[in-house]
Amino acid sequence: MTNTKSILIYLTKAPMANSANQEAVDLALAAASFEQEVSLLFEGDASFQLIPNQTPESVGRKNLPKAFKAFPIYGIQDLYLLGNTEESLKAKIHAEHKNIIEVANNELNSLFEKFDTVIRF
């Protein structure tokens, strides 16, 4: 048995609506610090948090986009963006996150198959 598993954290909720994204990122960082291979997938409204220059503090929330910057230090592997995101939003996201990987809707199952565990938030 291996002590390292690949985990896909699958984000589906809008950034400021509840604490789902914050607690998902807490789990991603905790898993990465236990040497797990962690990647994140952003779907639909969750992709809004990838846009630059946000001020979540103004609505009483932690600045998660800042935490995203720490991902490489934690060894978090890949960021995936589900391809049905609106084009203008996608362009902004690609400008901010150069290495984000776009996944088409019909590639979702094969993406899931690459991981030992998928946890949806």
Place this chain on the structure above:
Amino acid sequence: MKLVILITGSPYSSQAPYSALQYCKAAIAAGHEIYRVFLYQDGIQLSNRLATPPQDEINIFNEWTDFIEANSIDAVTCIAAAARRGVIDQNEAERHNKDSYNIHSAFELSGLGQLVEANIQADRLITFGA
């Protein structure tokens, strides 16, 4: 199979704890092992021992704690998620100078590492969300 059950949906506001309980009972009946139940996000509310639903309704809190105790299930409540939402144990109450604590003794307050470790040990992690 060794299973880890992650509950992220709150009792009553969501069906997650009830569905998870049905799933766990079926899994045990089929010969599988529940390695750990982990409560995260609003799912932590399930470990609040002060919840008292009306008597003509299902008491999902008692159903779960009875099941945990009868089957010696390892049940863990995420400490950060729970403390934020006002579910704490005696240690946390003393540490934060609170006059009371409210976690049920069937659950242990611990960190996300318990979920990560369970995921390493288990064959499958099943999430029950809102």
